[in-house]
Amino acid sequence: MSQLTNTGSRRRVEPASSTITASHGEILVSARGLQKSFNDRMILKNVDFDMLAGDITVIIGKSGSGKSTLLRALAGLTDPDAGRIVFDGKVVFEDEERTDDWRDVESHVGMVFQTYTLWPHMDVLANLTLAPRKRLGLSAAEAKERAEVALAEVGMSQHLRSRPSQLSGGERQRVAIARALMMRPKLLLCDEITSALDPPVAAEVLEVLRRLKQEEGIAVALVTHDMAFASKAADRVVFFHEGEIAVNATPDEAFNRSTNPELKKFVDAVRF
C-alpha cells in the first residue's frame, strides 16, 4: 500500500517500500502454472518459477523459448492465459487477470529492456525524474537528489545533463538501470540488456547489477547469453526450453553437473 507523507504544503506518495516484507533469502516472487500462447503457439507451458529476495536469477535459453514472456508476465506487461503469480505473499495475478494487490506492489517491479529505451527528447535528468515527479509526487529538487544518487550507483554521475544521443550503448543501459532504480524497485527485470553491447561494455553493465544486488538487496532476473556472468554472479540459473523450465539450479549444478542435453548443447553454442 502506498504511503502519503506531508512535506510542507506538498503531499506526496512515497514508494511503498515498507510493504515488502520478504527479506534476503525469502521468496519474493512465486509463479505457478503460467501459460501463454501467441497465435496458437504455446510460449509458456505450465511454468513454475520462484525468486528469492536479493538473488540474481539468470534466465537462459534459445530465442522464442519463453524467457522474455516470463519477464513480461512478471512485469505486468503481458497477462498470462492461465496461472498464478504471487509477489511478496500477495496474489497479484489469478484467473487471467491482475488483482487489486498488483496496484500496491507494481511500483516495486522495474524493468530494463534490450533496446535503449531512454526517451531521446529528454536529457538524462528528465528521463530519471519524470516518473518520480508525476507518479510519486516528488518535487523537482527531491527528484533531482534521487537522480544523483541513482546515477552515482551506476557510475554515471557526470552525465546528468547529457542527451541519450550523446551516450554510448553501455552508458545508455546504465542510465536505463538508474531510471528503473528511481522507483526503488525490489525486483529488477532485465531483458537481454547487454545483447547489443561489446563484451567489455556488457561486463561493466552486468557489474552494476551485481553491485545493486550486494549493496541494495535488489533481486535481479536477467535474461542474458553471458555465461561468464551467469556462472560468476548468479544465485540461480534457469534454462528455458520450448516454453518449459528444463533446468533450475545453482550455476555450478547447471554448468558443471547438469545432464540435460539441451542445456549442454545451448551452453556449447553460446560459448563458442
Place this chain on the structure above:
Amino acid sequence: MMVKSYDFDWNVVTSNFPRLLEGLGVTIQITLIVIVLSMILAVPVALMRMSNIDIVRWVAQGYIELFRCTPLLVQLFWVYYALPTLTGITIPGFISAVIALTANLTAFMAEALRSGFQAVPVEQIEAGKMLRLSSWQRVRYIIIPQALRQQLPVILSLNISLFKDTALVSTIAVADLMFTANKIASESYRALEILTTAALMYFVIAFPVSLILSRIERNMMNQGPSGTAGPNLLSRMVPGLKVKAAA
C-alpha cells in the same frame, strides 16, 4: 510567340496597398486560428484512429477519409451554403471558412500525428508503463513530443499549404487577400499588377516558413543515428547548392 507590349502601372498597387495588407491580415488571422484549432483537435482524432475499439476507430477513419477525399472547395461551399439549409442557422463567411478549413486540416494533421505516434518505439512506451506512468502521462510526455518532433516537417508543410489554400475562402465572400486582390483588380482593370503583388505577398510569408522547414529537416538528418549528414531539401531542390551542415 508574340509578346504583347504592356504598360505597367504600379501606382494602382501603392494606392491600394493598405487594402491588400488588410486582406493579408484576414488571411493570416484565418490561418493562425485554423492551425491552433487543428493542432488541438488532431490529437484526439489521431488517438481515436488508433483505438482498439472498432466503432471509435471507424468514426475517426471515416471522418479523415471524408475530408481527405473531397475537394476543399466543396467542403467550403458545403459549410457555407448547405449546412445552413440543414440547420436553419446562417453561418457567416469567416466562421464557415474557419470551420471548413479546420475540419480539413485536422484530418490531414491527425494522419500525420498518427504516423508519428506509431513511429515511437513500443519499448519506450513500455518503459513508461514500467515506471507506472498513466496512459495519459505516456501520451503527454513520451509520445506527443516525439511524434511532433518527427512529424514537424509534415506539419509545417501542411500549414504552408493551408496558408495558400485560404485563398479559396474568397469564393464565399470572405475579405481575405485573394478576395481583396480580385476586387481591386476588377475595379482597376490592373489584374497583372495586383495579382502579381498578391502572389508576392503570399510568397513573402510562405517562403521563410519553407526555409525553416528545410532547416529543421536538415537538423533532423544531421541528428540521425548514424550521425552522418544526409542531403537536405535545399540542396536537393537546387542542384549544385552546398549547404553547410549544422554544427
